[in-house]
Amino acid sequence: MKVLCVLLLALPAFPQDFATGKRIFESQCALCHGPDGSGGRGPNLRKAKLKKAPDDEALKKAIADGLPPEMPGAWQLHPREVDATAAYVRSLGKLVVEEIPGIPAAGEEIFNKTGCANCHIVNGKGNARGPELSAIGARRNAKHLRESILTPNSFLPEDFLLVELTDAAGKSVKGVKANEDLFTIQLALPNGRYASFDKATLKSLKRLTGQSTMPAFTNIPAADLDNLVAYLASLKGAE
Amino acid sequence: MKFALILLSLTALAQVPFERIRDAAKEPGNWLTYSGNLAGHRHSPLTEITPANVANLKVKWAYQFPTAQNQTSPIVVDGVMYVTSPNRAAALDLRTGRELWTWERPIPKDYQSIGFGQVNRGPAILDDKLYIATLDCYLVALDIKTGQQRWATKVEDYKPGYSMTLAPLAIKGKVVVGVSGGEAGIRGFIDAYDANTGTRAWRFFTIPAPGEPGNDTWAGDSWKTGAGSTWVTGAFDPELNLLYWGIGNPGPDWNGDSRKGDNLYTCSFVALDGDSGKLKWHFQFTPHDTHDWDSAHVPMLIDAPVRGKMRKLIVNPNRNAFYYALDRVTGEFIAGQAYAKQTWAKGLDDKGRPIVIPDTEPNEAGILVYPALNGATIWYSPSYSPKTNLVYVATREAGATYFKREADYKPGTFFAGGGERRIPESEQWGAIRALEPTTGKQAWEFKVVSPPWTGVMSTAGGLVVSGSNEGNIFALDARTGKPLWSFHSGGQVSSNPISFNLDGHQHIAIAANRVLYVFGL
Numbered sequence: 001m002k003v004l005c006v007l008l009l010a011l012p013a014f015p016q017d018f019a020t021g022k023r024i025f026e027s028q029c030a031l032c033h034g035p036d037g038s039g040g041r042g043p044n045l046r047k048a049k050l051k052k053a054p055d056d057e058a059l060k061k062a063i064a065d066g067l068p069p070e071m072p073g074a075w076q077l078h079p080r081e082v083d084a085t086a087a088y089v090r091s092l093g094k095l096v097v098e099e100i101p102g103i104p105a106a107g108e109e110i111f112n113k114t115g116c117a118n119c120h121i122v123n124g125k126g127n128a129r130g131p132e133l134s135a136i137g138a139r140r141n142a143k144h145l146r147e148s149i150l151t152p153n154s155f156l157p158e159d160f161l162l163v164e165l166t167d168a169a170g171k172s173v174k175g176v177k178a179n180e181d182l183f184t185i186q187l188a189l190p191n192g193r194y195a196s197f198d199k200a201t202l203k204s205l206k207r208l209t210g211q212s213t214m215p216a217f218t219n220i221p222a223a224d225l226d227n228l229v230a231y232l233a234s235l236k237g238a239e
Numbered sequence: 240m241k242f243a244l245i246l247l248s249l250t251a252l253a254q255v256p257f258e259r260i261r262d263a264a265k266e267p268g269n270w271l272t273y274s275g276n277l278a279g280h281r282h283s284p285l286t287e288i289t290p291a292n293v294a295n296l297k298v299k300w301a302y303q304f305p306t307a308q309n310q311t312s313p314i315v316v317d318g319v320m321y322v323t324s325p326n327r328a329a330a331l332d333l334r335t336g337r338e339l340w341t342w343e344r345p346i347p348k349d350y351q352s353i354g355f356g357q358v359n360r361g362p363a364i365l366d367d368k369l370y371i372a373t374l375d376c377y378l379v380a381l382d383i384k385t386g387q388q389r390w391a392t393k394v395e396d397y398k399p400g401y402s403m404t405l406a407p408l409a410i411k412g413k414v415v416v417g418v419s420g421g422e423a424g425i426r427g428f429i430d431a432y433d434a435n436t437g438t439r440a441w442r443f444f445t446i447p448a449p450g451e452p453g454n455d456t457w458a459g460d461s462w463k464t465g466a467g468s469t470w471v472t473g474a475f476d477p478e479l480n481l482l483y484w485g486i487g488n489p490g491p492d493w494n495g496d497s498r499k500g501d502n503l504y505t506c507s508f509v510a511l512d513g514d515s516g517k518l519k520w521h522f523q524f525t526p527h528d529t530h531d532w533d534s535a536h537v538p539m540l541i542d543a544p545v546r547g548k549m550r551k552l553i554v555n556p557n558r559n560a561f562y563y564a565l566d567r568v569t570g571e572f573i574a575g576q577a578y579a580k581q582t583w584a585k586g587l588d589d590k591g592r593p594i595v596i597p598d599t600e601p602n603e604a605g606i607l608v609y610p611a612l613n614g615a616t617i618w619y620s621p622s623y624s625p626k627t628n629l630v631y632v633a634t635r636e637a638g639a640t641y642f643k644r645e646a647d648y649k650p651g652t653f654f655a656g657g658g659e660r661r662i663p664e665s666e667q668w669g670a671i672r673a674l675e676p677t678t679g680k681q682a683w684e685f686k687v688v689s690p691p692w693t694g695v696m697s698t699a700g701g702l703v704v705s706g707s708n709e710g711n712i713f714a715l716d717a718r719t720g721k722p723l724w725s726f727h728s729g730g731q732v733s734s735n736p737i738s739f740n741l742d743g744h745q746h747i748a749i750a751a752n753r754v755l756y757v758f759g760l
Contacts (some may be wrong), residue, residue: 026659075653077644
């Protein structure tokens with residue numbers, strides 16, 4: 001009887017746990033990582049190697065505890081459910097790698113020619129009006145990058161907030177929220193500087209939810225867009 | 240004979256006899272019990288700091304803890320402040336914050352916190368001992384003069400998931416504690432220990448055994464792993480000799496399939512006889528909870544007129560987003576209403592039972608319900624000011640998509656059966672709200688930018704003091720909610736404020752992450 005029990009425990013968890021992992025993934029992970037794991041707001045997981053989860057232990061820890069600041073933990077999952085989810089995520093890595101048409105080097109030229117660096121910093125060059133892009137390819141998949149170029153307002157990061165305020169002297173200021181507490185707000189200004197305001201002294205404070213200052217680049221030729229996306233997808237940040 | 244007399248008088252001269260705690264209002268310069276008084280008010284009768292001068296409040300000293308995210312509510316008595324952090328206590332010189340002694344108990348290597356952070360919410364004091372509840376589930380008594388351990392009693396085995404994070408409550412001759420572990424399939428209880436010896440005086444199980452009234456509110460054997468933790472300090476009425484305590488969620492949290500029924504006494508307040516631990520009455524706020532809405536709250540005991548008649552009340556802004564006023568002699572429901580956004584009940588019936596909206600339980604695909612699992616308020620303290628006759632509560636405004644998942648019980652592991660995905664941070668917020676005590680009707684609110692994790696303290700000087708996730712420590716006008724003073728602490732504030740006198744002048748203390756700040760004029 002004892003032997004039988006040990007044998008039963010030793011049986012592989014597949015396939016019931018695979019189904020459990022898939023179900024959990026689709027309901028709780030897919031919002032950011034895509035229903036098929038190919039990424040979106042979160043990174044593409046259809047890769048043999050995951051940068052922040054090099055081994056199974058790290059992957060389970062990432063699922064259970066989250067990866068600050070963007071990925072929440074799922075501490076409420078049963079350890080077996082974490083195991084099942086991790087197994088499912090690993091199975092995604094065995095699938096075909098995403099094909100990205102376009103040439104990164106050509107895309108870099110488009111990036112510079114189109115003036116993207118006026119608002120985005122890549123590897124220390126450019127202005128900080130918009131999000132830093134040096135590691136954007138490690139965090140967003142190609143489809144998401146493409147759609148963000150075409151319709152920027154539909155794909156804002158969750159914590160992105162454009163703010164328009166009138167200060168005590170009556171001066172109008174527009175910037176991206178860098179931080180906020182109960183009494184003060186800090187903005188990143190178009191000139192690359194930060195400014196801090198006491199909220200009680202402001203004449204007006206408007207939160208432009210769902211808006212960004214990025215224009216929609218709908219006129220880029222298809223081949224140029226492919227190259228631009230390939231370039232952005234190649235940006236993985238400094239090791 | 241003479242020798243015996245001296246011995247007797249030594250015993251009689253305990254530094255902090257129960258009478259001092261019972262009559263805490265007579266010595267407003269000290270802070271003698273978790274909530275400042277046994278009635279759970281977290282209200283300081285001190286009047287030196289006022290709306291007119293609070294803008295001059297300055298840091299007088301700070302104390303750095305060895306660990307992060309401190310939630311301690313200090314005890315202050317006779318020129319000494321006692322603080323705790325997980326498995327650690329320290330006595331501090333009240334004038335300077337210098338350590339007078341420290342005590343530590345190692346946290347076992349295989350200890351794990353299942354479903355909560357590793358915190359400690361404060362000590363209790365009685366006679367000549369300081370009491371601390373430890374993560375590995377021991378109640379320890381220390382000599383208040385030296386920090387020497389007098390006794391340590393094992394409350395329960397930590398391995399299946401029992402733990403303690405709360406400040407004990409000292410009542411006459413006894414020290415009362417409750418346990419954490421609501422996500423680990425424990426069977427919760429409230430324990431009272433002899434303050435001198437550490438011997439257990441009584442235990443009240445929060446889930447009735449077969450044959451006891453209420454066991455029939457649990458399907459099958461589900462009562463055995465039904466949770467009902469007791470992780471926040473209660474209140475005590477010495478005249479009625481009744482102890483009031485909040486009970487946590489049923490387990491598994493988000494999957495109620497295996498535990499059909501109301502699941503008594505989870506998500507309830509219970510009133511227990513202080514001598515015997517016998518149940519006098521119970522009131523269940525959330526029958527058959529499936530959203531993790533523990534009623535682990537500090538009950539507030541107030542006497543107030545209801546329809547022209549003075550009543551002994553117990554009031555509570557609950558995690559489920561409803562405010563309740565009950566008769567504390569009988570448990571009878573008197574009034575209640577929602578004080579924060581909620582989408583799970585149409586309201587309360589005339590017995591105070593929620594009229595639940597169908598299909599608001601977690602399911603496989605997930606369903607959006609307000610409030611989120613951390614509720615409209617949570618463990619941190621509310622406050623009642625007899626000066627303004629208002630209840631103050633730090634309110635959380637957030638919803639979540641709740642999921643139901645499988646749950647199988649294995650000792651020492653999560654037994655939760657699902658979880659939540661909260662709405663985007665940009666849509667979450669909070670407020671310090673002032674409510675009328677007999678109805679829960681809102682008098683004012685002060686908005687904060689994210690759902691708070693800090694309690695409130697009111698003062699007779701006319702202030703409400705609290706803190707924010709963003710690091711602000713602030714004071715509001717208790718009558719209007721107008722902000723009057725703030726200090727940026729540099730760390731997330733997730734604790735409870737207290738107030739006391741130092742050299743005859745009022746001070747305020749509150750922990751922010753690793754630092755305890757003491758402010759004075």
